[in-house]
Amino acid sequence: MLIAYWIVAGLLALLYLVAGANKTLRSQEKLRPMMGWIDTMPMAFVRVIGIVEIFAAIGLIVPPLTGILPSLAFFAAVGLVLVQIAAIVLHVARGEYRQLGFNVVLLALAGVAVWLGTMWL
DSSP, X not given: OHHHXXXXXXXXXXXXXXXHHHHHHSOHHHHTTTOGGGGGSOHHHHHHHHHHHHHHHXXXXXXXXXXXXXXXXXXXXXXXXXXXXXXXXXXXXXXXXXXXXXXXXXXXXXXXXXXXXXXXX
16 A cells, blocks of 8 residues: 555656646746636636645655655645646536546546545544
């Protein structure tokens, strides 16, 4: 179970670090081709989403790795489940059904991380 956690958490952390960094550092014009919804949200909110994704990615890895509050990994995974549920709701509301596949995969991986993260509780 421990090896499975590190595989899932590592993959999620990598994906969310990249996604969060993009949302945090790139301009709205550069994000627009990748994220059609970017014009429907204030840019400050997009930046907050990016920061949340970065903190969640760190939370999946650092606490269990250091042994300092490892239960935070479980809560980071729960946060990523909530992020993906919100993303799915947004895409459905906008009629962007082609975007849902990746979100569903990320939701499933985050759900697995929640389940595996229970070992840290």
